[in-house]
Amino acid sequence: MKHPILAILLSTAAILGGPVACTSGKEASSAAYTVGTELGINKAAMDTAAKPGDDFFAYANGNWAKTTEIPADRSNIGAFYVAQLETEKRNRELVDAIVKGAPGADSNNSRIAAFYRAYVDTKAIDAAGMKPVAADIARFDAIADKAALSKILGEQTRADVDPLNATDFNTENLFGIFVTQGLATPGDVIPYVLQGGLGLPEREYYLSADPKMAKIRTEYQAYIARLLTAAGQADAAAKAKRIYDLEVKIAKAHVSREDSEDFAKSSGVWSKADFAKKAPGIDWSAYLAGAGLDGASKFGAYHAAAITGLSALVASEPLDAWKDWLVFHQINTHSDVLPTAVDNVHFAFYGTTLAGTPQQRARDKRALDALDTYLGDAVGKAYADKYFPASAKAEVGDMVSNIKGAFAKRVEGIDWMAPDTKKEAIKKVETIVVGVGYPDTWRDYGSYTVGNDAYANVVAGEKAETAHQFAKIGKPMDKGEWWMVPQTVNAVNLPVQNALNFPAAILQPPFFNPKADPAYNYGAIGAVIGHEISHSFDNNGAAFDSTGALRNWWTPADLAKFNAAGAALAAQFDTYKPFPDLAINGKLTLGENIADVAGLQAAYDAYRASLNGKEAPVIDGFTGDQRFFIAYAQTWATKMRDEALRARVATDGHAPGMYRALTVRNLDAWYKAFDVKEGDKLYLAPDKRVRVWG
Secondary structure: OOOOHHHHOOEEOOOOOOOOOOOOOOHHHHHHHOOOOOOOOOHHHOOOOOOOOOOHHHHHHHHHHHHOOOOOOOOEEEOHHHHHHHHHHHHHHHHHHHHHOOOOOOOHHHHHHHHHHHHHOHHHHHHHOOHHHHHHHHHHHOOOOHHHHHHHHHHHOOOOOOOOOOOOOOEOOOEEEEEEEEOOEEEEEEEEEEEEOOOOOOOHHHHOOOHHHHHHHHHHHHHHHHHHHHOOOOOHHHHHHHHHHHHHHHHHHOOOHHHHHOHHHHOOEEEHHHHHHHOEOEOHHHHHHHHOOOOOOEEEEOOHHHHHHHHHHHHHOOHHHHHHHHHHHHHHHOHHHOOHHHHHHHHHHHHHHOOOOOOOOOHHHHHHHHHHHHOHHHHHHHHHHHHOOHHHHHHHHHHHHHHHHHHHHHHHOOOOOOHHHHHHHHHHHHOOEEEEEOOOOOOOOOOOOOOOOHHHHHHHHHHHHHHHHHOOOOOOOOOOOOOOOOOOOOOEEEOOOOEEEEEHHHOOOOOOOOOOOHHHHHHOHHHHHHHHHHHOOOOOHHHEOOOOOEOOOOOHHHHHHHHHHHHHHHHHHHOOOOEOOEOOOOOOOHHHHHHHHHHHHHHHHHHHHHOOOOOOOOEOOEOHHHHHHHHHHHHOOEEEOHHHHHHHHHHOOOOOHHHHHHHHHHOHHHHHHHOOOEOEOOOOOHHHOOOOOO
16 A cells, blocks of 8 residues: 555555554454354444445444444554454564574574564663664764765665555655666666655645644644754754754655656656756765665666755755754654653654554564564564465465456456457466465575664664665566565555565455355455455556556557546545545545455456355355455444544545445445445446446
């Protein structure tokens, strides 16, 4: 669930679609989603008094929504929480055993143990105070001219764009780097340069006239001052104003979210010499050398206009403002491994003000999350070895094959598509590389030294990840590369690789249960699989051919038909209003919504095919088709705090789960399964049901 560039390069299912934290306690609130061994769906979650044709989300999830409280340390909760809790429990068992054991020197287990011990040792972190970051602050204070500033900005650059975070392309470094095959350079892996530099989620937080956004801006400026004060910085209020004023100018230099989505305009390739010509202001030789990118010959200028605008700001804005900005972001980005006072101020703004979450997560749980970030493959290998059996890998692999076949069959049956377009679409489906559970090869952490300083461990981890990504530049693309660790409750489509990843952690209840009825599994994990396959054919993925190259393989007439279906789906989602003053942005969420519609249809077709012409048995009063659609809707059980819901709608390319559950409106089989008729609130006339692919 990532936009803009990751909607193209790493187009995720975004099952969670935003920052998610697990809870301490309150586990009983998710009990309604314990999966049965036959029925699969859980009747206790349902409100059968609700009429399916009027409110299908309430019918499938109404009792759960009424009785479930959002835990104090979360901004939202949903059915996915069950898988997260189980995954967290498993990770806790693994890490506890490693920490209590006697791992060999310079082993992955020794790194895990050292990282974890340092991260949870808040007494040591508090005792160290701001000493760990002092050397970095001194580097910034020593900047004497724009050449030195350019070098430092380069040194701060990280290839740390997170494929799970929907707004992370706005990296707090001035530019973000993402490494994969170039949009306009098939087979050639290059570094993409993305706009960055903001502490708020995106440019509209700085520029929007919405009073709620204006209030957040005021609170953000006050937060900057509070954080600097907690970190012992003098003249915090004056520095906060300089930092905020600079970020407003940075926001104005950013391209809009809509422009970011138009990746066809963002495929330009720059040489090193082009930076000085097209984006004067930064000393680009110093910047690229500082970043470790001086050996690269080609760059993807994804946000070309922003690169130009941000570079100009380096030249025009005072050195002191940039120094202050660097200090603030170094502290802000690493608040979790700095003194508790700094950490608490950070959470009060980002956790409570922006997301409405009243309570910080327990330190030991945050440590597990940090391990996933910096030693994810090391933990992931242990997780996969212990918790993901070969039988589950094989069964899910069979489902993937069945759903791929169902999707190809639907494409074959499209009567409006030209033969050549249809041929390439089918080839694309057939050649998708699917990873189930875990990667074939594991990351080597031999160059990552972990000690007893939590701050140093995190900074070293960032540098190790950047070096790992930069090492791919200029080499052939690895179609089997994984972008998620096995213990991730999510899934991902990789258009430039024409590949899919389904991590082990999502292949458990409430998504997949080998003991459950097939209708349940196809409606739950099957819809996720179909969603990811369909991402290869959403409004972004459809621009890539079977090799992952950005190429128009459509006839004008075919593309017009496809775009018309997309426009109809966008209009459908525009009608959903979480608040009286705020509606879902159908255009922003279009890629995910197309994948939901096409993926659910493919999963349904594969389910029906699995019955071999027979009808599924009625179980506990529900037909097979009913169980299929209820399972789908129950995977989108969602409750969000108002602040988090507003942020999701404003910035995320994924509609909130309660609206994604309504995808069923576009499938004829849903109407038959629940006897939905004209006059029901969710009824769509047959010609208004969006088909997209078939």
